[in-house]
Amino acid sequence: MKQSSTLLAALLAAAAVVAQEGNISGPTTSKDAMHYSCDPSSCKLPDCNCASTSPPGGLSKDVVPQFILFTADDAVQDYTIDALNQVLKGRKNPNGCPVQMTYFAQIQYTNMSRVTEWFVAGNEIADHTMTHEGDPQSDQIVGNLAALNAFAGVPQSALSGFRAPYLNYTNAMLQRIAAAEFTYDSSSTSSVPVTDPNTDAFWPYTLDHGLANDCLTLQCGTSGPAIKGLWEIPMYAIFDDKGAAGPHLMDPWLDAEQMGDTSKVLGWMQNAFTDHYKNAQRQPFGIYTHPIHFASSVPGQAPQPQVVKAINDFLNWAQPQQPNGANLTSGGTGTSDDTSSPTPSDPYRPFNAAAAQLVNAVALGAAAFGATLFAL
Ligand SMILES: *[C@@H]1O[C@H](CO)[C@@H](O)[C@H](O)[C@H]1NC(C)=O
Ligand SMILES: *[C@@H]1O[C@H](CO)[C@@H](O)[C@H](O)[C@H]1NC(C)=O
Ligand SMILES: *[C@@H]1O[C@H](CO)[C@@H](O)[C@H](O)[C@H]1NC(C)=O
Ligand SMILES: *[C@@H]1O[C@H](CO)[C@@H](O)[C@H](O)[C@H]1NC(C)=O
Numbered sequence: 001m002k003q004s005s006t007l008l009a010a011l012l013a014a015a016a017v018v019a020q021e022g023n024i025s026g027p028t029t030s031k032d033a034m035h036y037s038c039d040p041s042s043c044k045l046p047d048c049n050c051a052s053t054s055p056p057g058g059l060s061k062d063v064v065p066q067f068i069l070f071t072a073d074d075a076v077q078d079y080t081i082d083a084l085n086q087v088l089k090g091r092k093n094p095n096g097c098p099v100q101m102t103y104f105a106q107i108q109y110t111n112m113s114r115v116t117e118w119f120v121a122g123n124e125i126a127d128h129t130m131t132h133e134g135d136p137q138s139d140q141i142v143g144n145l146a147a148l149n150a151f152a153g154v155p156q157s158a159l160s161g162f163r164a165p166y167l168n169y170t171n172a173m174l175q176r177i178a179a180a181e182f183t184y185d186s187s188s189t190s191s192v193p194v195t196d197p198n199t200d201a202f203w204p205y206t207l208d209h210g211l212a213n214d215c216l217t218l219q220c221g222t223s224g225p226a227i228k229g230l231w232e233i234p235m236y237a238i239f240d241d242k243g244a245a246g247p248h249l250m251d252p253w254l255d256a257e258q259m260g261d262t263s264k265v266l267g268w269m270q271n272a273f274t275d276h277y278k279n280a281q282r283q284p285f286g287i288y289t290h291p292i293h294f295a296s297s298v299p300g301q302a303p304q305p306q307v308v309k310a311i312n313d314f315l316n317w318a319q320p321q322q323p324n325g326a327n328l329t330s331g332g333t334g335t336s337d338d339t340s341s342p343t344p345s346d347p348y349r350p351f352n353a354a355a356a357q358l359v360n361a362v363a364l365g366a367a368a369f370g371a372t373l374f375a376l
């Protein structure tokens with residue numbers, strides 16, 4: 001009895017901490033702060049991709065998929081998997097495959113058999129350090145990989161993404177994850193609306209020429225971390241009624257004036273989605289969660305059916321927007337070796353090497369393409 005109340009206290013304490021993770025209050029990138037430059041004639045796919053609002057490989061927005069990146073962070077528990085199942089279970093991509101997502105997992109408080117199950121179900125497992133360390137050194141980063149491999153059986157080769165706890169990444173940390181041979185980081189923020197001429201909603205890019213996001217808090221451009229081949233998948237904010245002055249990143253439902261008032265948040269998500277899909281360059285759209293906040297089975301914590309409903313309402317609204325049904329012409333879950341053309345029966349096939357690489361990057365950051373809920 002004593003033990004379980006201690007565990008509960010620890011869980012609640014962890015929830016209180018994570019509630020503030022990624023809480024942003026204003027734009028984190030300005031044009032002046034950026035100092036980013038990258039020449040697309042020398043930085044080319046598949047190894048290099050400049051930060052750009054336009055789709056990679058010179059592709060037109062009309063042929064690239066609209067990705068929804070769905071991620072979860074922190075401990076993997078019975079509660080958190082139940083929470084995710086409330087919104088993802090049974091949900092399918094247009095090609096009939098189950099949607100997948102990326103879980104940035106720590107090992108502290110984690111049920112390793114849940115990790116195994118979640119991975120086997122097709123989801124991506126990524127690294128969030130062993131004990132949610134705010135300034136993680138290599139042992140915290142690589143130790144988590146070793147634990148996920150040894151105790152949950154996730155192959156080392158499948159562990160390729162990293163998200164910094166508290167989104168508190170540093171240049172040095174990015175160097176550490178590059179040294180550990182990660183494919184991508186997804187900790188930086190895009191918080192200028194996608195329709196703004198100075199938006200920082202860049203498609204995923206490599207850090208060969210440094211960072212182009214969060215330039216107010218970290219050195220960007222050539223004076224920042226220039227890391228060959230490491231992909232950065234920015235986290236794309238959504239915006240409230242205040243527009244650019246009201247960005248929301250993780251768990252936006254926590255930012256509603258009252259947790260009960262999630263219809264507003266649904267509206268923010270819908271507006272941002274429409275901007276990404278119709279009014280901009282189909283830069284990926286993000287849903288970044290701490291599933292504990294909408295778990296229905298945590299002892300002592302009230303269920304949050306209105307949050308579950310808001311997420312389901314959003315996905316139910318967004319998914320059918322595909323105008324061409326199954327006749328998708330791009331996107332995909334293929335590998336970079338699979339450069340064949342899409343077919344009606346397998347519309348998710350990437351259509352060229354550049355797209356394949358991009359899709360790999362997005363998918364990896366998005367969930368071994370997991371986060372690819374659907375493509376349009
Ligand atoms: C988080 O953001 C909200 C507004 O969205 C603000 O009221 C609150 O103080 C912020 N919390 C922290 C810890 O910054
Ligand atoms: C861990 O997850 C398994 C299912 O994979 C479940 O049977 C078990 O009860 C969980 N353990 C704890 C301590 O919650
Ligand atoms: C973020 O990282 C810096 C080191 O770069 C560290 O001083 C700070 O304590 C970290 N913040 C948190 C919340 O851990
Ligand atoms: C899909 O493709 C088939 C065969 O090319 C065509 O007959 C059908 O009209 C297309 N459907 C849509 C919704 O474009």
Ligand SMILES: [Zn+2]
Nearest residue numbers: 073074165166
């Ligand atoms: Zn976290």
